[in-house]
Amino acid sequence: MIKVTSTEHYGELLNAEPKVIAMFTANWCAPCKAITPEFESLSTQYETVAFLFIDIDINEEVAEQYGVSGLPMFLTLRKGQQMDTLKGANDVALRRMVRVFAAS
Numbered sequence: 001m002i003k004v005t006s007t008e009h010y011g012e013l014l015n016a017e018p019k020v021i022a023m024f025t026a027n028w029c030a031p032c033k034a035i036t037p038e039f040e041s042l043s044t045q046y047e048t049v050a051f052l053f054i055d056i057d058i059n060e061e062v063a064e065q066y067g068v069s070g071l072p073m074f075l076t077l078r079k080g081q082q083m084d085t086l087k088g089a090n091d092v093a094l095r096r097m098v099r100v101f102a103a104s
Contacts, residue, residue, distance in 0.1 A: 010052070020050045020052055024068045026071055027057065032089065042094070070087045070088070074086040
């Protein structure tokens with residue numbers, strides 16, 4: 001799992017990684033804290049996908065770019081293009097999203 005530190009860092013990662021799953025989160029978000037261990041676990045299981053951890057309070061521009069309105073929010077991106085979105089701390093839906101995206 002890669003913690004995104006800036007808008008520039010995010011752009012570099014999108015250019016370097018063909019498949020990305022981004023988790024938008026915040027320190028004050030209790031559901032985010034609850035689902036983070038599952039996201040971390042998935043990141044070790046799928047080596048063909050880059051898992052990004054994006055704190056919206058540190059990376060406001062990136063959050064605004066995707067219209068993040070609820071947390072946690074997960075995005076799949078292929079070659080920088082948004083493919084799918086999942087809002088909420090639903091571990092079953094997250095596992096399904098990751099499995100389908102990694103296989104595609």
